[in-house]
Amino acid sequence: LLQSGSKLTTAAKTAWTQFLRPGDTVVDATCGNGHDTLFLAQAVGPSGHVIAFDIQEAAISATRQRLEASLPPGRLPRLELHAACHSRLQELAGSGVARLVVFNLGYLPGADKSLITSTATTSAALEAALEVVEPGGLISILCYVGHPGGMEEYNAVRQICAELKPAYWATSETRLLNRPTAPVLVLLWRCSEPFFGRRS
Numbered sequence: 001l002l003q004s005g006s007k008l009t010t011a012a013k014t015a016w017t018q019f020l021r022p023g024d025t026v027v028d029a030t031c032g033n034g035h036d037t038l039f040l041a042q043a044v045g046p047s048g049h050v051i052a053f054d055i056q057e058a059a060i061s062a063t064r065q066r067l068e069a070s071l072p073p074g075r076l077p078r079l080e081l082h083a084a085c086h087s088r089l090q091e092l093a094g095s096g097v098a099r100l101v102v103f104n105l106g107y108l109p110g111a112d113k114s115l116i117t118s119t120a121t122t123s124a125a126l127e128a129a130l131e132v133v134e135p136g137g138l139i140s141i142l143c144y145v146g147h148p149g150g151m152e153e154y155n156a157v158r159q160i161c162a163e164l165k166p167a168y169w170a171t172s173e174t175r176l177l178n179r180p181t182a183p184v185l186v187l188l189w190r191c192s193e194p195f196f197g198r199r200s
């Protein structure tokens, strides 16, 4: 992961690639301009299912256009794009359906910085993602700590991770110790069977 240097987005994609298989269902909870969504669509292929969320209608249009322009119709997975807050993730995506749920928090570079993820909705969305991801699946969260509110949001994510039952969840974070304001990659793996036979 560290060979990605300061680009923890690349490190995140390395983790996604290890988990995804053709035909999987994947959720992009913050699709923005669709760069990550395109990567996910290519990983799950035409037999896969991509569900994406963004609070901005313009982001949903940009994501649809990027995917349709980049992949020929026969290579497109089933696409389900929601112009909605990701706190509605479980209601709109269903329970235990996704191999991977991806969050890239913060605001869209070059766009209105007030349209930003927040501690309250991110916490609600992460609680929903815990239900949406299937056993054996992964939740990936890229947290930005350098902008106002970012550290509080990251701490809320950490708190939820720290309270998960260790028999059913393994959680980790990757951060650059010599770049304290760089993004932090948080990964949550939902175990397919209880760890070490523990049931608590």
Ligand code: SAM
Residues within 6 Å of the ligand: 029, 030, 031, 032, 033, 034, 035, 036, 037, 053, 054, 055, 056, 059, 084, 085, 086, 087, 104, 105, 106, 107, 108, 109, 115, 116, 117, 118, 121
């Ligand atoms: N993954 C994107 C890409 O590849 O272009 C970049 C995502 S950008 C860092 C964060 C996105 O989160 C913005 O597009 C913003 O509109 C969206 N967002 C902010 N609050 C949200 C919410 N409550 N629910 C869903 N999306 C939200």
